Amino acid sequence: xxxxxxxxxxxxxxxxxxxxxxxxxxxxxxxxxxxxxxxxxxxxxxxxxxxxxxxxxxxxxxxxxxxxxxxxxxxxxxxxxxxxxxxxxxxxxxxxxxxxxxxxxxxxxxxxxxxxxxxxxxxxxxxxxxxxxxxxxxxxxxxxxxxxxxxxxxxxxxxxxxxxxxxxxxxxxxxxxxxxxxxxxxxxxxxxxxxxxxxxxxxxxxxxxxxxxxxxxxxxxxxxxxxxxxxxxxxxxxxxxxxxxxxxxxxxxxxxxxxxxxxxxxxxxxxxxxxxxxxxxxxxxxxx
Amino acid sequence: xxxxxxxxxxxxxxxxxxxxxxxxxxxxxxxxxxxxxxxxxxxxxxxxxxxxxxxxxxxxxxxxxxxxxxxxxxxxxxxxxxxxxxxxxxxxxxxxxxxxxxxxxxxxxxxxxxxxxxxxxxxxxxxxxxxxxxxxxxxxxxxxxxxxxxxxxxxxxxxxxxxxxxxxxxxxxxxxxxxxxxxxxxxxxxxxxxxxxxxxxxxxxxxxxxxxxxxxxxxxxx
Numbered sequence: 001x002x003x004x005x006x007x008x009x010x011x012x013x014x015x016x017x018x019x020x021x022x023x024x025x026x027x028x029x030x031x032x033x034x035x036x037x038x039x040x041x042x043x044x045x046x047x048x049x050x051x052x053x054x055x056x057x058x059x060x061x062x063x064x065x066x067x068x069x070x071x072x073x074x075x076x077x078x079x080x081x082x083x084x085x086x087x088x089x090x091x092x093x094x095x096x097x098x099x100x101x102x103x104x105x106x107x108x109x110x111x112x113x114x115x116x117x118x119x120x121x122x123x124x125x126x127x128x129x130x131x132x133x134x135x136x137x138x139x140x141x142x143x144x145x146x147x148x149x150x151x152x153x154x155x156x157x158x159x160x161x162x163x164x165x166x167x168x169x170x171x172x173x174x175x176x177x178x179x180x181x182x183x184x185x186x187x188x189x190x191x192x193x194x195x196x197x198x199x200x201x202x203x204x205x206x207x208x209x210x211x212x213x214x215x216x217x218x219x220x221x222x223x224x225x226x227x228x229x230x231x232x233x234x235x236x237x238x239x240x241x242x243x244x245x246x247x248x249x250x251x252x253x254x255x256x257x258x259x260x261x262x263x264x265x266x267x268x269x270x271x272x273x274x275x276x277x278x279x280x281x282x283x284x285x286x287x288x
Numbered sequence: 289x290x291x292x293x294x295x296x297x298x299x300x301x302x303x304x305x306x307x308x309x310x311x312x313x314x315x316x317x318x319x320x321x322x323x324x325x326x327x328x329x330x331x332x333x334x335x336x337x338x339x340x341x342x343x344x345x346x347x348x349x350x351x352x353x354x355x356x357x358x359x360x361x362x363x364x365x366x367x368x369x370x371x372x373x374x375x376x377x378x379x380x381x382x383x384x385x386x387x388x389x390x391x392x393x394x395x396x397x398x399x400x401x402x403x404x405x406x407x408x409x410x411x412x413x414x415x416x417x418x419x420x421x422x423x424x425x426x427x428x429x430x431x432x433x434x435x436x437x438x439x440x441x442x443x444x445x446x447x448x449x450x451x452x453x454x455x456x457x458x459x460x461x462x463x464x465x466x467x468x469x470x471x472x473x474x475x476x477x478x479x480x481x482x483x484x485x486x487x488x489x490x491x492x493x494x495x496x497x498x499x500x501x502x503x504x505x506x507x508x509x510x
Binding site: 243244247269270271272273274280281283284285286287 | 289291359360361362363364365366497498
């Protein structure tokens with residue numbers, strides 16, 4: 001083996017260890033292999049405030065239909081804030097305001113007065129960091145949304161429970177104890193129960209705010225597998241602190257820093273050749 | 289922000305540069321051994337091939353370890369992949385130098401067939417190509433990398449000319465066959481060294497821009 005001490009005569013090194021890149025010559029890219037998706041959500045010139053403090057600055061972003069988009073960035077960068085703007089969850093916090101710009105879902109501005117936030121949240125479901133099953137049976141947890149909507153047809157409810165639990169990859173594990181408490185499930189099962197509850201009301205979009213941060217690797221793998229399945233029917237936007245999770249699960253990735261969108265591109269590009277040095281530094285674990 | 293394992297990448301990059309410098313030295317020494325009929329130098333070239341073999345194994349080991357434990361992405365991921373591929377090319381350069389050195393030993397025992405003009409010219413171009421390809425590694429200069437790729441045709445042309453010339457030697461005087469064949473194989477080795485320099489240059493474009501330019505003839509014509 002080579003003696004490392006003999007390396008002192010080697011050529012000078014770039015101690016940042018990232019190779020300097022000349023952009024003088026740009027090789028024309030080959031045609032991309034990805035299928036083009038329709039835009040479902042369009043965010044334009046969006047400024048958002050918590051009281052007097054601006055949390056999001058001039059965000060412009062188009063999110064694809066039936067795709068998984070990951071929001072990444074260090075704590076406080078605004079990724080969760082933006083996620084919560086997509087179903088107006090921030091309305092529940094005092095002093096929040098949209099000062100400029102719009103969020104459109106299928107060309108409808110969701111921040112106008114004619115949009116009912118309750119109706120909006122039926123279309124845009126949310127899964128949180130900490131699983132939050134209600135202190136009810138597994139069955140009742142799943143159909144909670146439908147009950148509120150007034151659905152009483154037992155056959156219909158049974159069908160939705162099975163379909164949603166299958167959709168959340170939980171059916172086989174709980175089918176014999178549907179009337180036991182949801183709180184008796186493991187952490188990973190509880191999170192999948194929350195996903196079942198979310199998809200039971202047939203939303204179009206599912207927002208996930210660090211859905212695996214409290215789960216062990218096996219439960220995480222199951223949720224990631226589920227995300228892959230769910231994107232056939234739903235548009236998914238996931239906030240994650242795990243770079244590898246963003247790389248594994250998402251089709252596109254948006255990197256935020258200090259309330260600004262720094263880079264948005266195919267996930268493959270973000271993790272292979274990000275165009276912004278801040279993105280590169282973040283995904284390589286150099287800051288954040 | 290500096291990370292506690294950044295030094296591993298620095299060592300990796302140093303090993304690759306050291307391997308490049310060693311390969312260039314081997315080409316230069318193999319050529320000198322041939323031109324000067326210096327058997328001792330040829331023997332040193334043959335013995336020094338182990339250095340390149342060991343460096344290739346070190347680089348592979350470091351790259352696998354880094355990918356396994358550090359989960360590199362973006363530039364770092366490209367660096368370890370390109371490092372492994374380039375080190376393989378450099379190891380093959382070393383093998384070609386060993387071949388040239390062995391033939392130089394045999395040719396040293398015979399009177400020269402012709403003055404050495406084209407072979408040193410080829411060797412010098414190949415050395416420049418290797419040096420420029422390694423320069424791209426240090427500075428990410430993709431213009432230079434593309435120039436290396438385009439220069440390969442120059443070496444191919446000299447190789448073909450030499451082939452024709454040496455063939456005519458053999459036809460005119462069969463007694464020259466052994467020496468002419470040795471020179472033909474040396475010429476072929478130099479042509480292969482230039483090919484490896486091209487590979488390295490292509491790999492450096494991938495490192496700098498994440499774009500694969502292999503087998504893209506339109507880029508090679510300029």
